[in-house]
Amino acid sequence: TIYVITPTYTRLVQKAELTRLSHTFLLVPQLHWIVVEDSPHKTSLVSDFLSHSGLAFTHLHVATPRERKLQEGDPNWLKPRGVEQRNEGLRWLRETNRNRAEDAVVYFADDDNTYSLQLFEEMRWTQRVSVWPVGLVGGMRYERPVVEQGRVVRFHTGWRPSRPFPLDMAGFAVSLRLVLVNPEARFDGDAPMGFLESSFLQSLVTMEELEPKADMCTKVLVWHTRTEKPKMKREEAMLKQGLGSDPAIEV
Amino acid sequence: TIYVITPTYTRLVQKAELTRLSHTFLLVPQLHWIVVEDSPHKTSLVSDFLSHSGLAFTHLHVATPRERKLQEGDPNWLKPRGVEQRNEGLRWLRETNRNRAEDAVVYFADDDNTYSLQLFEEMRWTQRVSVWPVGLVGGMRYERPVVEQGRVVRFHTGWRPSRPFPLDMAGFAVSLRLVLVNPEARFDGDAPMGFLESSFLQSLVTMEELEPKADMCTKVLVWHTRTEKPKMKREEAMLKQGLGSDPAIEV
Numbered sequence A, B: 001t002i003y004v005i006t007p008t009y010t011r012l013v014q015k016a017e018l019t020r021l022s023h024t025f026l027l028v029p030q031l032h033w034i035v036v037e038d039s040p041h042k043t044s045l046v047s048d049f050l051s052h053s054g055l056a057f058t059h060l061h062v063a064t065p066r067e068r069k070l071q072e073g074d075p076n077w078l079k080p081r082g083v084e085q086r087n088e089g090l091r092w093l094r095e096t097n098r099n100r101a102e103d104a105v106v107y108f109a110d111d112d113n114t115y116s117l118q119l120f121e122e123m124r125w126t127q128r129v130s131v132w133p134v135g136l137v138g139g140m141r142y143e144r145p146v147v148e149q150g151r152v153v154r155f156h157t158g159w160r161p162s163r164p165f166p167l168d169m170a171g172f173a174v175s176l177r178l179v180l181v182n183p184e185a186r187f188d189g190d191a192p193m194g195f196l197e198s199s200f201l202q203s204l205v206t207m208e209e210l211e212p213k214a215d216m217c218t219k220v221l222v223w224h225t226r227t228e229k230p231k232m233k234r235e236e237a238m239l240k241q242g243l244g245s246d247p248a249i250e251v
């Protein structure tokens, strides 16, 4: 099984993002989707969406504490996003797998990225931690582990290559076994900018142990796409005239 | 068959967009994808992508004349996009169907929008022209035809509801038969802003004849999402140091 942990939060494009992501996942054999809402409760939008998705899923929720939450207007690198939600997914996996040692892989998939189908075939054979390039991330065409003689020796990145694991969240998968035998491994929301992935991976693996996938990290199979926030100017103007869109119609 | 005509053009997110779009289409029975590149030649990125996609497809190309093309920095409402490409798709359909009257539907699907699977089941039964709401478009939560007693009587839109067909490109499908019996129907790239869809639909149908789908146009099954243009600041800085990403690695 591939367990995919996806943090998600309420916003105008949420249902659209979950819709196209679910189509990718429907084409991946043996995938279990762990959707963790950044919310004090499960929303009906996500509940209804998941129950009609056709996917095997687990629906969780945990709200990011207010002081950790990015505020309107904050630059998006100020605070990491989805931290508590990924940790909640890990907590559920550990709880659920207390009494068995299932052969499975864990992947952290943000709801706005783009994933090829090939990516999942690459990660399926992870022993400990597998890695690959990520496109359109960090102000670069791609970031990637550089492989020499079958081993990762350094990282191609535009910023602080000396970080322990200068990898995007979308650039690695971990075996469930490794998650279970390291019950303390989690994402540290207080890690300095760019060190969130390292805070988790450091307790699991060394650079030398990383398993390079995607043709020795020479193929881009996942893209760090971001979706524009839709403008609502006319909606606001129409609302003032009593002509706004019907709030009962879900978007 | 549902013939989907998609204009597309070279940019950093192109392969990512085509990838997630292809996953949606892989889940739709009887779909034929007509991909029309805005380019003086077919690119190898799109050719290779399509041949590995697993979809039934036709690959065409036509370059937008330079004076019609949006320039860097132009506001994106200045000129319509994808016009010549959609017309090229229509030309191919008419040429290919010269000697038969296949029962089929034509839909114009931009490469950056988000499509539910249900949408395709709705449009499959189009007699002449079917219509439905589009989410996140025109500065509104959604735009939609308003239906009374089973007929479209007006349009919910934030701008010039008096246009002949104030519908987004993603909000209608046309029967192939209607396209074939109206050989002159095409998109007019010189139509004033917001009148591109009308320039095509006016020669095919009247408002009264429109077939409302998606539960009498009360469900949003397609979203006019847009993808952020990725920043390449660090890439440029790295390039200057001779440390740029390998151009041979396709993104």
Ligand SMILES: O=c1ccn([C@@H]2O[C@H](COP(=O)(O)OP(=O)(O)O)[C@@H](O)[C@H]2O)c(=O)[nH]1
Residues within 6 Å of the ligand: A006, A007, A008, A009, A037, A038, A064, A069, A070, A076, A081, A082, A085, A109, A110, A111, A112, A225, A226
């Ligand atoms: O307040 C927030 C903001 C984001 N996210 C989720 O966290 C992940 C990363 O967020 P985002 O894609 O906005 O980050 P970026 O693209 O800037 O890396 C995504 O799955 C989001 O849905 C969240 O749960 N709460």
Ligand SMILES: O=c1ccn([C@@H]2O[C@H](COP(=O)(O)OP(=O)(O)O)[C@@H](O)[C@H]2O)c(=O)[nH]1
Residues within 6 Å of the ligand: B006, B007, B008, B009, B037, B038, B064, B069, B070, B076, B081, B082, B085, B109, B110, B111, B112, B225, B226
């Ligand atoms: O120079 C261009 C710009 C856009 N497009 C295509 O035309 C369609 C509409 O463009 P876009 O999504 O940028 O328009 P908007 O989102 O602003 O409606 C999309 O399928 C694009 O790939 C194109 O062929 N050439």
Ligand SMILES: [Mn+2]
Residues within 6 Å of the ligand: A110, A112, A113, A224, A225, A226
């Ligand atoms: Mn993101």
Ligand SMILES: [Mn+2]
Residues within 6 Å of the ligand: B110, B112, B113, B225, B226
């Ligand atoms: Mn678009």
